[in-house]
Amino acid sequence: MANSAIVTLIGSAVGVQITWLGLLLATVLGTLASWVVYHAFLSPLCHVPGPFFCRILPAALHPQLYMGRHYMWVTEMHRLYGPVVRIGHQAVSVIDRASIREIYQGYSHIKARIWYRGLDQYTSGMFTTPHAVVHKQLKRQLEPTFSRKAVREMESLVLEHGAAGLAFTIAGRCAAEAALAGPKHGETGTVVDLFSLLNYATLDTITQLALGRNACLLRGSDHPIVGWFHSFGMMATLMCAFPFLKDYKFGFRQMRQDTQNLYDHAVECITEKRATLHEISADCAAGRSIDDKRQAAEKDILANLLRAEDPQTNDKLTEVQIAVETINTMFAGTETISAGLTLTFLHLFRHPNLYRKVQDEVVRSFPVPDLFGGEDGCPTTPRPLGLNLALLQMMGITYATIKERVPLVEAIINETLRITPSATTVLMREVPEGGRVLGGHYMPAGTNVGMSLMAYHHGAEWEDPHLFQPERFLGPEGEKNLVKLMSFSLGPRQCIGRNLAYVEMSLILVVLLRFFHFEVASSAEMHQDWLEFVTLRPSTLKFHCRTWLRAEFCAA
């Protein structure tokens, strides 16, 4: 009674007859209008340059994210608005080095939960935890696993399961097609989807290293791990957008089941590795010899994780932590590398002189060994040469020899990761209590800020940023440019797999250049879009090339 009297009173005050529904609508519209006015003109972020709609739409980023075009859009926004751009209602992208240092060099700006929480499906791991104390301990435990020394000890596994496995697969396909096509094969070559093959090679390698079991995708296995990973990624994306899905276990049954299968598989591999390590130490104690395979099994990522210990507290990782770290390692260390290598070939195809130059250097630096020591210097190696791991080892293909003999290889990898960083996403952090001034603009606490790797690598910090010039990473300027390269991020949360990434990419690139000749299959492949779904991917999810085994490895 009293309420309707108030409505009537307001109605007569403004000279109109209003109802409850009208009042409700007016309240909603009024709140909305004041919200828009506040965010458009009064909020502390409204002075940050950027498109107007980003000020008022909480989901301004989402269409670009779901279409995979976010990185192109953010780069364009930086071109239009400068080094600090508001790219969302609460999100700002920065590409000036001072702001980047401020954000990433310490622990002050924590990882923005909204972007990472989806990966925490079991427990938060090193990749996702926002807590400095937790991260510091995990880092102390995990760093030795990914150190240069540890990666050197894993190198033979990386060569065998990645580079060599890939080369055998492609050589096998070339040989089969050459047998069918006869001399015509010289013109047509063998068409392979390089992106998929590189994906298989990197997944085979990382499953061997992180689980102790190669998924054998290059050898044609239909291991369900590919589907499990797909579901894990989808589930992670959904949980980022709708975090309540983690606690309310309804819907998405297949995806949840696949994610659980992935986790159970990791636990099974952990148990198996524990048993293997136990047997090895029993054999050592009994003075029995350990063959090469078992020696290598002792040095992979999983074996290191089982031994990992915090030097300050002696804490070891729990079983759940080990499972989560192996899954995150596989997640972080597969497509980043396969996309990076596919992009490397894309750039080499666009720069045929550079392709010839690096291939010539690789061929000169890794000659075919004369297996039987021919007289008068003539090679007596029988044809066709068996393309096997022993041959690669005899040719001396290691990360150290590649760096020493063909520095151009790593320079090409670095330039690829600069101009088209395979992990392109904006690495979002949260502005801490008290707010911060970044790039001359005040950002209140809680604002999501981050660098867009693509925009930064195409910005003012670089000379001729749009040109593909690997030489910028060689000679006296090389070191300076390397410090500016952010493809692996910087500071305490930078990529822990960086050493492994360089080793794996260099070995695969050199083996492919040494044994094969590649040409892109069509100009459509060259000009297709690359879309960003955490990493860059060709829009067709394929990158077809023609390939030929180089003459010295073919039957005479």
Ligand code: HEM
């Ligand atoms: C070309 C290859 C790679 C690129 C471009 C790359 C790039 C990156 C970037 C940009 C980050 C920072 C992510 C963020 O702040 O959100 C990162 C973090 C990380 N990467 Fe990589 N990565 C590569 C390969 C690998 C490999 C091979 C592994 C493991 C085997 C790995 C494991 C990780 C982990 C665990 C983190 C989280 C580190 C932390 O938060 O402390 N990455 N990577």
